[in-house]
Amino acid sequence: MTDETGTYEPHHQDLGSRLNWLRAGVLGANDGIVSTAGLVVGVAGATDSRSTLLTAGLAGLLAGSLSMAAGEYVSVSTQRDSEKAAVDLEKKELREQPEEELAELAQILESRGLSPEVARESAQQLTERDALRAHTSMELNIDPDQLANPWHAAWASFIAFTVGALLPLLAIILPPQSWRLPVTVVSVLVALACTGWGSARLGAAPPGPAVVRTMAGGAVAMGVTYLVGTLLGATGA
Numbered sequence: 001m002t003d004e005t006g007t008y009e010p011h012h013q014d015l016g017s018r019l020n021w022l023r024a025g026v027l028g029a030n031d032g033i034v035s036t037a038g039l040v041v042g043v044a045g046a047t048d049s050r051s052t053l054l055t056a057g058l059a060g061l062l063a064g065s066l067s068m069a070a071g072e073y074v075s076v077s078t079q080r081d082s083e084k085a086a087v088d089l090e091k092k093e094l095r096e097q098p099e100e101e102l103a104e105l106a107q108i109l110e111s112r113g114l115s116p117e118v119a120r121e122s123a124q125q126l127t128e129r130d131a132l133r134a135h136t137s138m139e140l141n142i143d144p145d146q147l148a149n150p151w152h153a154a155w156a157s158f159i160a161f162t163v164g165a166l167l168p169l170l171a172i173i174l175p176p177q178s179w180r181l182p183v184t185v186v187s188v189l190v191a192l193a194c195t196g197w198g199s200a201r202l203g204a205a206p207p208g209p210a211v212v213r214t215m216a217g218g219a220v221a222m223g224v225t226y227l228v229g230t231l232l233g234a235t236g237a
Contacts, residue, residue, distance in 0.1 A: 025160040030195040032164025038221040045229025057169035069158035076153040
């Protein structure tokens with residue numbers, strides 16, 4: 001697609017990038033919900049102390065969010081390094097063998113349905129306008145001005161996990177003791193249904209199976225940890 005000046009704008013790439021970030025945010029929130037819910041429900045099985053639940057929940061929240069942020073930073077940094085290396089190689093090839101690169105770009109355009117003559121003419125025009133952008137976009141599906149940002153990924157994961165983790169933490173410490181577990185279980189299952197629906201919608205998949213999977217996973221996690229916590233509490237461990 002082109003803008004009003006005729007400059008190529010890969011809107012489909014931008015859309016794909018936004019969807020990836022949204023999906024990562026939904027999954028990060030889901031991880032925050034499940035891991036923190038499992039932790040606080042397990043602790044609730046062993047003790048009724050609100051301060052203990054708060055301490056355990058906050059520790060789990062911080063540990064999980066920082067771990068997610070660090071993991072995303074490392075992962076996306078590696079991706080950015082790979083993208084930068086590919087762009088640098090393309091620069092070198094354009095500088096050292098421009099004719100071969102022009103022919104390669106024409107072949108790519110021809111493979112997408114243009115006639116040989118039109119493909120060659122289009123390749124020449126794209127090269128004259130912005131050779132590097134044309135080649136990285138067509139060959140590598142990379143925008144040299146919009147490489148992956150590890151800090152954005154790290155902060156997005158940190159925030160998504162934290163938001164997800166706050167729900168079970170608040171649900172377990174705010175209600176009266178007799179209501180803690182029911183409120184936590186119900187709120188967590190409802191939240192997981194929402195994240196399952198959201199992830200399915202972003203992937204254009206049927207929401208039903210995704211909702212069932214996420215709710216079942218959360219229910220199993222809470223059930224197992226509560227059982228373990230209850231057994232440890234009963235033995236005084």
